[in-house]
Amino acid sequence: MSRFLSSHLVRGLGSGAARFHAVLALLSLGYLIGSLAMGPPLEGGKLTPSFFPLLTGLLATLLCGLQWWSAVRAAAASASDDASEGSSDGRRWSPELVLMLATLVYVLAFQPLGYALSTLLYVLAVMLLFSGLDRWWSKAAIALVITALGYLLFNQVFNVRLPTLWG
Amino acid sequence: MDFMMQVVASFGLLLDPTVLFYVVAGFLIGTIFSAIPGLTATLALALLLPLTYSLDVTTALMACASIYMAGMCGGSITATTINIPGAPSSMMTALEGYPMQQRGEGPLALGHASFGSMIGGVFGAVLLVVLAPLIADLSLLVQTTGKCALILFALIVIVIAQRGNVRRAAIAACLGLMLATVGLDAMVPVARFSFGMGELAAGIDLMPVIIGTFAISELLTQLAENDEAKRIREKLKGVARIRRRDFIPSRSAIRRIGAACYLKSSTIGYLVGTLPGAGGSMGGFLAYVEAVRTSRDPDSFGKGNPQGIAAAESANNAVCGGALVPMLTFGIPGDPITAIVLGVLVINGIQPGPQLMESQAGLIAPMLAALIFSALILIPLTMYLLGPYFIRIVRIRRDVLFGSIAMLAVVGSYVATYSTFQMMMTLVMGGLAFYLRKHGYPVVTLLLGFILGPGLEEYLRRALTLSNGDLTVFVTQPDSLFFIVLTLVFIYFLVIRKPMQLKGSKSAS
Numbered sequence: 001m002s003r004f005l006s007s008h009l010v011r012g013l014g015s016g017a018a019r020f021h022a023v024l025a026l027l028s029l030g031y032l033i034g035s036l037a038m039g040p041p042l043e044g045g046k047l048t049p050s051f052f053p054l055l056t057g058l059l060a061t062l063l064c065g066l067q068w069w070s071a072v073r074a075a076a077a078s079a080s081d082d083a084s085e086g087s088s089d090g091r092r093w094s095p096e097l098v099l100m101l102a103t104l105v106y107v108l109a110f111q112p113l114g115y116a117l118s119t120l121l122y123v124l125a126v127m128l129l130f131s132g133l134d135r136w137w138s139k140a141a142i143a144l145v146i147t148a149l150g151y152l153l154f155n156q157v158f159n160v161r162l163p164t165l166w167g
Numbered sequence: 168m169d170f171m172m173q174v175v176a177s178f179g180l181l182l183d184p185t186v187l188f189y190v191v192a193g194f195l196i197g198t199i200f201s202a203i204p205g206l207t208a209t210l211a212l213a214l215l216l217p218l219t220y221s222l223d224v225t226t227a228l229m230a231c232a233s234i235y236m237a238g239m240c241g242g243s244i245t246a247t248t249i250n251i252p253g254a255p256s257s258m259m260t261a262l263e264g265y266p267m268q269q270r271g272e273g274p275l276a277l278g279h280a281s282f283g284s285m286i287g288g289v290f291g292a293v294l295l296v297v298l299a300p301l302i303a304d305l306s307l308l309v310q311t312t313g314k315c316a317l318i319l320f321a322l323i324v325i326v327i328a329q330r331g332n333v334r335r336a337a338i339a340a341c342l343g344l345m346l347a348t349v350g351l352d353a354m355v356p357v358a359r360f361s362f363g364m365g366e367l368a369a370g371i372d373l374m375p376v377i378i379g380t381f382a383i384s385e386l387l388t389q390l391a392e393n394d395e396a397k398r399i400r401e402k403l404k405g406v407a408r409i410r411r412r413d414f415i416p417s418r419s420a421i422r423r424i425g426a427a428c429y430l431k432s433s434t435i436g437y438l439v440g441t442l443p444g445a446g447g448s449m450g451g452f453l454a455y456v457e458a459v460r461t462s463r464d465p466d467s468f469g470k471g472n473p474q475g476i477a478a479a480e481s482a483n484n485a486v487c488g489g490a491l492v493p494m495l496t497f498g499i500p501g502d503p504i505t506a507i508v509l510g511v512l513v514i515n516g517i518q519p520g521p522q523l524m525e526s527q528a529g530l531i532a533p534m535l536a537a538l539i540f541s542a543l544i545l546i547p548l549t550m551y552l553l554g555p556y557f558i559r560i561v562r563i564r565r566d567v568l569f570g571s572i573a574m575l576a577v578v579g580s581y582v583a584t585y586s587t588f589q590m591m592m593t594l595v596m597g598g599l600a601f602y603l604r605k606h607g608y609p610v611v612t613l614l615l616g617f618i619l620g621p622g623l624e625e626y627l628r629r630a631l632t633l634s635n636g637d638l639t640v641f642v643t644q645p646d647s648l649f650f651i652v653l654t655l656v657f658i659y660f661l662v663i664r665k666p667m668q669l670k671g672s673k674s675a676s
Contacts, residue, residue, distance in 0.1 A: 020606050024338065031345050034360055047631055049352035049359055052624040056348065060341035067334055096387045100598055103383070106577060107590040119578065123570040129390060131566035142567055150574045158221035160582050 018071035025064035032057030095129050102126070114165035119147045170300045173528055177536035186226050190537050193230035194545045195553075197237025201254040202561045203568075204245055204399055205389055208238020208254065212507045213381040214572065216374055216514070217579030224515040225530055229537035231508050236541035237549075238504065239447050239484045240284035243476075244557045247276045249402045253561070256447025256486070259455040259479035266471030274413035274554065275420075279473040280480045281550040282416055283429065287481030288542025290433035291440065291488025295495075296535050302496045303524035309497075311633065313646025315626035318619050320654045321443040321499045325615050327661045328445060335608045342603075343616020344623070346371055353625050366588045373510045375580050375592035376617055380610050381503065382576035383597020386569055388604060396565060403562050409555045416473070424477045428458055436482030440489020443501035443615075447483035454482030484546075487538060495523060495531060499619065503611050506618055508534075514583075 035057045038050035106122040124143040128136065154160040180186050193215070200211040211234050219227035242254030247264030260280055267276035309317060322340055329336035349360045350370025361367040389396065432454035439450040458478035459468045468475050491508075493499045498519035500506035512519050517527055524531060553560070580593040600610045630647075634640035641647045 017606055020602060024342075028341070028345075031360070038357075038359065042636070045635060047628045047636075049355050049357045051628065053345070053348045053359060056341055056344045060338065060345060063334060063338045063341060067338060095390050095393070096601065099387060099390055100594065103573070103577060103594050103597075107587055107594060110577075110581070110587055110590065115578070119574055122577070123574050126386075126573045127566040127570040130393060130569050131564070139566065143570060146567070146571050146574055150571075150578060154578060154582070158218055158582075160221065161585065162578075162581075 018068060018075055021064060021068035021071050025061065025068045028057060028060035028064045032061050099126065099129055102129070111163045115151065115162035116147060117165060119150060120144060123147055170524065170528055170532065171296055173532035174296050174535050174539075177533040178540065180225070180229070180533050180536070181540055186229060189222070189226050189230040190233045190540065191545065194233040194237045194541055194549065197234035198241040198549055198553075199560055199563075201238040201241030202244040202557060203563070204251045204253050205392065205396060206253075206385070207381075208234050208241070209381050209503045209507065210385050210572070211238070212504055213377050214575045214579060216377055216507060216510060217582040219511045219514055220582055224511070224517070225533050227511050227515075228508065228530060228534040231504075231511060232534045232537040233541040233545065235487050235504050235508070236288050236484065236538055236546070239288070239487060240280065240480060240546055243277060243280035243284075243480060245399075245403070245561060247273050247280065248558060249399065251399055251402075254447070256451055256483040257479070258448055259451045260476050262455070262469055263472050263475035263479075266469070267473070267476075270471060272413075272471070274409045275416060276471075276473065276476055277409075277550060277554060278414040278416045279420070279424075279476045281414070281547055282421065283432075283477040283480035284484040285542055285546045286429045287433040287436055287484035288487060288546060289539060290430070290481070291437045291485035292535060292538040292542060293488075294437055294485075295488035295491055295538070299492060299495055299535075300524055302492060303521060306496045306521040309521065309646045310644065311626050312630040312640055312644045313650060314497075315623065315630050316641060316647035316650035316654075317497060318499065318623045318626065320650045320657075321493070321501070322612075322616065322619055322623070323654050324443045324657050324661075325501070325612055327658060328443070328449075329609045329612065330661070332607060332609060333662070335606075336612045339603060339608045339610060339613040340616035342599075343613040343618075344620040346376070346613075347617045347620030348624070353621060354628060366586070371592060371617075372583060372589060373513060373618070374583050375589050376596050376614065377507055377510055378576050378580050379593040379596025379598075380600040380614055382572060383593060384600035384604055384610065386573055386576070387597065387601040389565070389569060391605075393565070400562055400565070403558055409558065411551060411555055414551060414554050420473060424474045428474055428478055429481050431457065431461075432478040432481040433485040436485030437489040439482070440486035440501070441492045443493065443499065445486075446490075446502050447486045450482040450486040450489075451479035454478040484542060487542075491535075491538075494519065497521065498523065498622070500615065503614060506614055509618065 031053065035050050035053035038053065039048055041048055041051040041054050102122060102125045106118055109118045109121075120143055123146050124136075124140055127139045127143055131139070151162065155162050181190065196211050196215075197208045200206045201208045212231060215227075215230065215234065222230075238254060239256050242252050242257030243260045243264060244253055246252040246257040246261035247268050250261050250265040252258045252261050257280075264273070264276040264280065267273060326336040326340055327333055349367055351358055351368060358368045435454045435457060436447075436450035439445045439453060455475055455478050458474055459465050462468065462474065464472075490501050490505050493501055494505040494509055498509065498521075500509045509519050512523075517523070517530065577590055577593065580589045581587065583589055600613070603610055603613065630640060631638070641651060
């Protein structure tokens with residue numbers, strides 16, 4: 001029985017979908033624990049700030065747990081799923097992940113580098129991710145135009161104070 | 168009557184060149200975004216949201232209305248020319264438009280789509296102007312328990328409307344509710360889930376949630392589907408040149424479709440629009456099915472029958488008017504676009520709800536005037552003037568398009584507070600929404616859970632405090648009982664009866 005269960009779990013956790021559901025279930029559980037730590041839901045006959053989060057956390061944990069368990073069972077039932085998931089897991093740096101990292105770097109560099117330089121590099125990075133490295137100089141020129149238009153729109157038309165490199 | 172006069176008077180605002188510019192620009196942006204497969208008018212609105220900080224709120228709402236209207240009809244362009252709907256609302260248009268395109272009548276199909284959109288859009292907007300004040304008066308009768316039951320009704324209907332995906336939709340809604348509890352409690356000054364961070368103590372702002380959910384996650388999704396998009400772009404290159412005179416449908420063709428078809432489809436669209444979570448695709452689908460059912464020649468459908476296009480497009484544009492009813496009268500958005508319009512109101516310190524139509528009629532009336540103006544003037548005018556260039560427009564380079572969208576989304580989220588924290592929140596929300604979408608979770612329920620969460624919590628706690636924790640108050644009060652019964656009716660029809668029918672039809676086949 002335990003071997004059957006553990007093989008289910010190992011296969012289930014191996015699939016991308018089940019792992020994602022597991023993360024959601026853990027997040028919900030963490031939220032539920034946080035709600036419990038806030039105190040009792042009722043105090044002196046009145047509902048406290050922990051009441052609603054407790055209710056939501058309980059529901060979310062239950063639903064996410066069910067979803068994860070369904071994914072574990074589905075993954076265990078079809079071995080072909082495992083094969084296809086395995087092949088996609090082999091790609092470590094998916095373009096989406098690179099774009100997320102590029103956006104993270106952009107956000108962190110936005111104030112120290114200023115709008116112009118950070119935006120130029122970010123827009124160029126996005127363009128290269130969408131269309132590849134070929135003719136990068138023309139893409140750099142287009143990125144410069146987009147950055148300038150963005151500056152005009154935010155700073156000149158909508159009076160937004162954008163950060164500058166030596167501001 | 169007063170409100171109707173205010174709407175009529177608001178047409179005068181369109182004489183102001185600045186206002187007219189934003190309305191027309193909004194319409195064009197909405198059309199282009201909905202015409203490009205993968206992009207939606209929701210994304211266009213999400214990108215516009217930060218700009219509403221600097222824009223006059225009346226102008227911003229008018230631009231939102233024109234984007235909304237454009238978003239419902241722009242999808243018919245690629246639905247007809249390459250059989251790929253630019254927006255989900257144009258799915259049924261593709262069934263009839265593409266066969267017409269194949270026999271060389273593509274422009275005519277687009278003309279029928281435009282005409283149907285115009286009729287449906289005007290019908291829905293006028294019905295909204297007439298009925299919204301009456302519904303707003305009725306909504307004043309709804310008390311605390313009723314408001315709680317109403318929000319619960321909206322959330323449950325949005326979740327069960329995601330057929331075949333209800334559990335995932337419920338999880339996404341719970342995630343939205345969880346995010347909404349971050350920050351200071353509304354009734355007791357206690358910070359929740361802020362982890363000692365000052366920025367989180369104030370709660371998560373609506374803007375990063377909207378921009379992250381609809382712009383950043385879309386960017387990531389489009390990057391993941393880059394190869395498929397390149398294939399669509401190649402397909403568009405093969406589309407023959409469209410001539411302006413071919414757009415105009417003949418009077419006899421319109422007569423063959425019949426006023427009854429336009430009217431019935433528009434009514435279906437409007438009613439569907441009032442339901443939370445239904446949207447333009449459901450409206451178009453139901454109207455199309457009804458057109459086939461009542462047609463004298465049902466076999467001609469699916470082979471390029473303009474009646475199918477007229478039914479689907481009238482209905483999906485009438486949805487615009489219907490969807491604004493619950494948002495304007497109860498403060499409950501039924502779809503992402505009305506949620507963003509609600510966001511524009513909240514950003515400008517206006518609390519949507521039953522009092523809105525009375526206290527802010529001066530803001531709402533111009534928005535409805537813009538809705539009618541967009542349907543009546545901008546839909547046919549845009550199709551006639553820009554129709555021949557549409558294919559060229561939607562073939563815009565993807566790297567340029569997404570480079571611009573990325574810049575607008577991330578810098579736009581900086582605008583509200585001049586802090587990079589909001590930019591970071593946008594990225595976090597975008598990443599979460601991307602992975603949710605990737606695993607089949609509808610992010611619209613996350614957004615609506617986030618928006619409706621604070622109201623649900625407040626009214627639930629108030630109702631239970633006033634009744635000393637007595638849960639039966641929800642069935643003893645007539646307003647809440649009404650919404651509970653309504654919820655049960657929807658659960659019966661969408662969850663219980665539907666699978667039974669499907670089971671029956673499967674065993675019969």
